[in-house]
Amino acid sequence: MNDKISCIITDDEPYARKGLQGYIEKISFLDLKGSCEDALQLNSLLEEEPVDLLFLDIQMPLFTGIEFLKTLRNPPKVIFTTAYAQYAIQGFELEVMDYLLKPISYERFFKAATKAKEYFALKARPDESTAYLFVKSNGKFEKIVFADILFIEGMENYVAIQLKDKRIVTHSTIKSLLEKLPARQFIQTHKSYVIGIDKIDRIEGNLLHIQKYQIPISKYLRKVVMTALIT
Structure with a gap:
């Protein structure tokens, strides 16, 4: 172009x-x-x-x-x-x-x-689908490709990263992990959830459907989330 x-x-x-x-x-x-x-x-x-x-x-x-x-x-x-x-x-x-x-x-x-x-x-830029980070889980470092992340669930001082084919738990917080992710690809929908924007299959009420999973949208974040998803 x-x-x-x-x-x-x-x-x-x-x-x-x-x-x-x-x-x-x-x-x-x-x-x-x-x-x-x-x-x-x-x-x-x-x-x-x-x-x-x-x-x-x-x-x-x-x-x-x-x-x-x-x-x-x-x-x-x-x-x-x-x-x-x-x-x-x-x-x-x-x-x-x-x-x-x-x-x-x-x-x-x-x-x-x-x-x-x-x-x-x-x-127009080169493909960024292979961008990644490493997280420590079970005594080893796991490579997490951003494009493979469906959603992230916060659990006090840990987060569970749900990928296409597996779930990885690491010692971290939603806030600190979100800061490492590209803002145009991910958004926080609830105090305990961050989702991959392009992974959403449909929206029903205050629930996002990603494959077999249902992710809540907080009433406090709904306006921000809907605006981001539309834009």
């Missing part, structure tokens, strides 16, 4: 399109390729010119943004721009990059755009 992120605005409200276009023109690393009124126009434009990023409204005539996104086999990354907060969970399930609630301030828009820039910059 070149230095700029190609993008398209889709919103049935003219003032919303104009506002987003004005924001994009102020950001040097965004390259606006088109502005659409609905999903049908967007589909035609994508057939002519694929882009990196969509600024996509949800409630539109004919197709909602969510319905349209589900039809795409290899969709671009998406930032939802909507007046409706209730679609946040569906946004997470569709792996959208961010979820902007109208009216959208320039500061909030710039933050979402910067997040997209960081994502594409990271994507």
Whole structure:
């Protein structure tokens, strides 16, 4: 990918399109390729010119943004721009990059755009899936590959690291171990749990499902967790 992120605005409200276009023109690393009124126009434009990023409204005539996104086999990354907060969970399930609630301030828009820039910059880097650390367990040092961690459970002065194929217990605390993990890959959901963000299969109420395991979301951390998962 070149230095700029190609993008398209889709919103049935003219003032919303104009506002987003004005924001994009102020950001040097965004390259606006088109502005659409609905999903049908967007589909035609994508057939002519694929882009990196969509600024996509949800409630539109004919197709909602969510319905349209589900039809795409290899969709671009998406930032939802909507007046409706209730679609946040569906946004997470569709792996959208961010979820902007109208009216959208320039500061909030710039933050979402910067997040997209960081994502594409990271994507262009060499594979980091083999990053690891060593922990002491049962008198020996075990290599823990970050990509293999499903979740971490705190147990007073010990933590249990649940991997894809085994469970390793080490003398540590949730706090000290979390400081060693990459922030974009892990998040604390409860005073006793840290999870691998990309390992979540689904969310039901205050429970995260990771394979056969159910991980609680603390009511005090729920807002932070849901925001992080969506973004």
